[in-house]
Amino acid sequence: MSGHTIVIGVGNALRGDDAAGVEVVERLRDRVPPGVVVAACDEEPSRLIEAWAGADAVVLVDTVASGARVGTLHRFDAGETPIPARVLRSSTHAIGLAETIELARALGKLPPRVVVYGIEGASFAAGAPLTPAVEESVGRLVETILGDLEEVACTSAP
Amino acid sequence: MARRRTIVTDYLARVEGEGAMTVKLVGDKVEHVELRIFEPPRFFEAFLRGRSFLESPDITARICGICPVAYQTSAVNAMESLCGVEVPEPIRQLRRLLYFGEWIESHALHVYMLHAPDFLGYESAIELARDAPAAVERGLALKRTGNDVMTLVGGREIHPINVRVGGFYRTPSKRELRTLAAPLERALEAARETVRWTAGFEFPERTVECDLVALAQPDAYAIENGRIVSSGGLDLAPAEYEEHFEELHVERSNALQSQLRGGGTYLCGPLARYTLASDRLSPGAREAAAAAGLGSECRDPFRSIVVRSVELVHACEESLRLIEAYEEPDAPFVEVEPVAGTGYGVSEAPRGLLYHRYRIDAEGTILEAKIVPPTSQNQLAIEDDLRDVVTRNTSLDDDALRGLCEQTIRNYDPCISCATHFLELDVERK
Numbered sequence: 001m002s003g004h005t006i007v008i009g010v011g012n013a014l015r016g017d018d019a020a021g022v023e024v025v026e027r028l029r030d031r032v033p034p035g036v037v038v039a040a041c042d043e044e045p046s047r048l049i050e051a052w053a054g055a056d057a058v059v060l061v062d063t064v065a066s067g068a069r070v071g072t073l074h075r076f077d078a079g080e081t082p083i084p085a086r087v088l089r090s091s092t093h094a095i096g097l098a099e100t101i102e103l104a105r106a107l108g109k110l111p112p113r114v115v116v117y118g119i120e121g122a123s124f125a126a127g128a129p130l131t132p133a134v135e136e137s138v139g140r141l142v143e144t145i146l147g148d149l150e151e152v153a154c155t156s157a158p
Numbered sequence: 159m160a161r162r163r164t165i166v167t168d169y170l171a172r173v174e175g176e177g178a179m180t181v182k183l184v185g186d187k188v189e190h191v192e193l194r195i196f197e198p199p200r201f202f203e204a205f206l207r208g209r210s211f212l213e214s215p216d217i218t219a220r221i222c223g224i225c226p227v228a229y230q231t232s233a234v235n236a237m238e239s240l241c242g243v244e245v246p247e248p249i250r251q252l253r254r255l256l257y258f259g260e261w262i263e264s265h266a267l268h269v270y271m272l273h274a275p276d277f278l279g280y281e282s283a284i285e286l287a288r289d290a291p292a293a294v295e296r297g298l299a300l301k302r303t304g305n306d307v308m309t310l311v312g313g314r315e316i317h318p319i320n321v322r323v324g325g326f327y328r329t330p331s332k333r334e335l336r337t338l339a340a341p342l343e344r345a346l347e348a349a350r351e352t353v354r355w356t357a358g359f360e361f362p363e364r365t366v367e368c369d370l371v372a373l374a375q376p377d378a379y380a381i382e383n384g385r386i387v388s389s390g391g392l393d394l395a396p397a398e399y400e401e402h403f404e405e406l407h408v409e410r411s412n413a414l415q416s417q418l419r420g421g422g423t424y425l426c427g428p429l430a431r432y433t434l435a436s437d438r439l440s441p442g443a444r445e446a447a448a449a450a451g452l453g454s455e456c457r458d459p460f461r462s463i464v465v466r467s468v469e470l471v472h473a474c475e476e477s478l479r480l481i482e483a484y485e486e487p488d489a490p491f492v493e494v495e496p497v498a499g500t501g502y503g504v505s506e507a508p509r510g511l512l513y514h515r516y517r518i519d520a521e522g523t524i525l526e527a528k529i530v531p532p533t534s535q536n537q538l539a540i541e542d543d544l545r546d547v548v549t550r551n552t553s554l555d556d557d558a559l560r561g562l563c564e565q566t567i568r569n570y571d572p573c574i575s576c577a578t579h580f581l582e583l584d585v586e587r588k
Contacts, residue, residue: 046302099284106287107295 016128017121021061057113064118071133074118206527228507240501248487259307264508270297277359303345325491349470357450370430396502426510443472459569496522
């Protein structure tokens with residue numbers, strides 16, 4: 001399959017606000033326009049690179065710990081330029097999302113359009129629920145992404 | 159007056175977890191060398207108290223995202239030996255397979271993403287990928303195969319959920335395991351290529367003289383269990399570990415540092431395993447090691463990258479053999495009834511010996527837990543090596559010296575996440 005758009009939620013569903021990306025794609029699953037693929041993924045680099053292989057556009061949703069107010073939505077356009085690596089919550093798995101994007105770019109395996117949404121998280125405790133401000137941002141981001149997808153669909157229609 | 163210089167790295171890149179390094183020099187004399195490990199203490203030993211002995215593999219797996227299988231394996235070994243249970247051979251072989259998946263994933267990540275850029279003059283794997291995409295893709299594919307083994311046998315790739323005291327919750331069918339054969343054949347070829355690639359790097363001449371400590375089995379390159387042996391002649395049951403090794407708390411670090419009881423630095427991990435048991439590697443791994451110019455021993459930390467590559471060949475070859483020989487066990491696990499007392503468990507994590515001790519009561523409640531990860535056992539050896547490397551290279555300017563120090567640390571693939579009970583690099587020159 002090529003030329004499609006994929007929305008990927010990144011994060012650990014069992015670690016408090018780190019579940020935000022996964023939660024966003026869960027809520028999008030039944031609402032995205034035909035032809036849009038929705039997936040949840042951990043940060044395993046080759047799995048992510050494989051997930052967006054052949055796509056024209058990828059939307060990535062992850063939790064961020066930048067020190068901003070909890071629930072803040074960040075948006076980065078990573079199709080052309082790297083996103084600031086320190087913004088995305090650094091992974092203990094040595095290769096985080098920002099690094100995977102750059103690795104893919106270096107390998108020529110990054111889709112032309114890459115949008116990364118980050119939701120500022122507060123709590124990453126094992127088994128904790130989303131904090132209310134993050135929960136609210138998840139709802140807002142779902143609508144924002146649906147809006148983006150509609151725009152993409154309109155602009156790419158013949 | 160002697161020039162004083164301080165060389166500092168505040169945040170060490172390409173290591174697992176967060177740490178820093180400081181080296182202080184007065185003229186050509188090294189005044190002080192330290193690794194600081196500042197992930198917050200993780201209190202896992204305290205979390206375990208009051209929990210069921212059956213929960214130990216799942217709780218301790220959370221200590222590390224890179225080597226959860228090591229934690230699970232040492233935990234189940236401790237509980238099973240205490241409760242007098244020996245798991246059937248197919249279960250033991252399946253544990254080896256799961257563990258090889260972890261070695262493949264961890265070693266491929268370290269060799270390609272964290273360590274190789276040091277030898278080739280790149281700041282990161284991303285820069286390396288621009289100039290040598292085929293190599294980096296080979297590394298990613300190898301790592302992925304390790305993940306796939308862990309996913310199939312362990313239930314999922316990070317923090318596998320399928321390991322239990324007494325065996326597995328579910329064991330795979332022969333047919334399921336066979337799906338791993340083709341990717342592992344490709345991984346084996348990639349691993350052989352990895353040995354040829356790393357053997358061609360330039361290596362400074364280094365030898366570490368400290369004791370080497372690893373697990374040993376009579377007829378295998380130990381991974382999932384074994385006796386604790388050393389180059390100094392120790393040959394111990396797991397229960398005897400604490401009679402010969404001790405942990406010291408050092409203020410600068412959140413990690414405990416291990417030493418031989420009464421003083422003495424030792425090293426565990428790939429160099430120790432290889433030097434103590436290279437004759438028990440798989441035939442293909444021995445062949446690759448010989449072609450790479452490794453003798454029967456290797457005490458050169460820089461060449462640890464070649465040893466890890468040889469271990470990749472071993473892990474792939476052994477995994478293929480295990481899949482071929484696999485017979486589904488009658489039951490996925492054996493029931494284990496708790497026995498009051500103290501259990502000791504060991505296994506060979508990718509970075510070296512991982513020791514667990516648990517005291518449980520007759521109901522199976524954990525009363526006390528002690529976990530000694532490889533990085534805290536290696537910390538003194540790393541600092542000794544760092545001191546020696548700096549002493550021999552004081553003529554280098556600060557940037558070159560800092561780079562060499564960081565590489566020296568990465569030679570050991572320290573996993574700071576694990577050692578935090580526990581890095582940044584400060585080279586301070588006065």
